[in-house]
Amino acid sequence: MKSSNITAKQLRLYAVTDRRWLQGRSLAKVVEEALQGGATCLQLREKGRGSTELLDEARQLKDICRSYKVPFLIDDDLELALACEADGLHIGQKDMPAAQARKLLGPDKILGVSAQTVRQAQAAERDGADYLGVGAVFPTGTKNDAHPVALGTLQSITAAVNLPAVAIGGITAENLPHLGQSGIAGVAVVSALFAQPDIKKAAAKLRQQTENLFS
Numbered sequence: 001m002k003s004s005n006i007t008a009k010q011l012r013l014y015a016v017t018d019r020r021w022l023q024g025r026s027l028a029k030v031v032e033e034a035l036q037g038g039a040t041c042l043q044l045r046e047k048g049r050g051s052t053e054l055l056d057e058a059r060q061l062k063d064i065c066r067s068y069k070v071p072f073l074i075d076d077d078l079e080l081a082l083a084c085e086a087d088g089l090h091i092g093q094k095d096m097p098a099a100q101a102r103k104l105l106g107p108d109k110i111l112g113v114s115a116q117t118v119r120q121a122q123a124a125e126r127d128g129a130d131y132l133g134v135g136a137v138f139p140t141g142t143k144n145d146a147h148p149v150a151l152g153t154l155q156s157i158t159a160a161v162n163l164p165a166v167a168i169g170g171i172t173a174e175n176l177p178h179l180g181q182s183g184i185a186g187v188a189v190v191s192a193l194f195a196q197p198d199i200k201k202a203a204a205k206l207r208q209q210t211e212n213l214f215s
Contacts, residue, residue, distance in 0.1 A: 005088065005110045005130045006041075008164040008185035010071055012210045013203065015039040016168070019046065021194040028060050034193050035068040037203025040186070043090055043112075045075035051083060058084040071110055078104055088112065090133065093120060102128030116149050121157045121165075129163060133188060136169025137179065141191070151182060158183030173205055180213045 015034045017027060031042060042065050046054055058074065062084055065072035073088045074081035078101060081089040088110025091101055098113050105111060113124035114133045121132055134157055137149055149157075149169075158165050164185035171179075171187045179187065187210060196202035 005108065006071060006164070008214075010040050011131055011164050011166050012040045012186035012214060013038060013207045014041040014043065014166050014168075014186055014188040015193050015203070016043045016045050016075070016188055016190045018190045018194055021191065027057060028064060030194055030199055031061055032064050033199040034203045035064065035070055037200035038207030039070065039193070039203050040207070041071045041073065043073045043075050043188070044086075045090075047076075051077055051080040054080055055083055058086065062086055073110060073112065081105070081109075088130070090114070098124050098127035098129055115157060115165075116147050117153070118156050118160045121161045121163075125161045125163050131185070132157065132161065132163050132165040133168050134158075134165050134184070135167055135188075137167045138170030138172075138175055140170035151178070154179075154182045154184065173202075173209060176206070176209050177213065184214065186210050186214055 044058055044061055058080055062072045071087040073090050074086045075090050076095045078089055089101060089105060090112035092114040102111055110130050111128060112131050112133055113129040115121040115124055124132060134154055135149055137154060154167060166186050166188045167179050167184045168188035171189050172192045176187060192206060193199055193202055
């Protein structure tokens with residue numbers, strides 16, 4: 001399973017930021033702990049904050065990711081992704097069309113697209129996506145508007161496209177094994193990393209699980 005700008009292995013443990021879990025710590029500190037533990041990709045997701053406000057922080061996180069040789073992506077903010085020279089962008093079905101995002105990003109940046117159906121997945125592949133984010137595979141408190149995706153649908157999506165896919169939504173160390181036969185390349189997690197008292201330890205455990213399940 002190959003993609004031009006990102007590999008399946010780089011998607012193994014995909015960390016998504018959430019400022020709600022900082023508890024006084026800096027975003028840079030918790031991100032570095034996640035990378036030290038074995039996160040293989042990082043997405044900066046900050047809904048409701050402007051690009052200008054986030055630019056310095058995004059550049060700092062990008063530099064941290066570079067030092068660990070981990071792709072750094074921005075969620076749903078093309079302007080910020082270009083300004084901080086991120087490795088790529090992730091968009092949802094209600095965001096900018098994938099074909100337009102690919103045109104504006106250029107051919108060498110990573111483009112991830114959220115998909116909940118086979119049709120959406122095939123359209124994303126056709127429009128230039130490098131990988132898919134599929135979910136929510138389990139109930140989640142992170143996104144109130146997340147629609148559930150059944151395991152059978154997840155399997156159908158991964159079988160229908162030649163793109164690597166990450167499952168997202170309510171994934172924990174306890175329920176992750178249920179995704180072992182789904183065809184995904186890895187998992188995207190938020191609270192399973194950043195809400196944990198020892199982020200590095202949580203990342204190491206999840207990384208080991210994903211290597212066992214998806215390698």
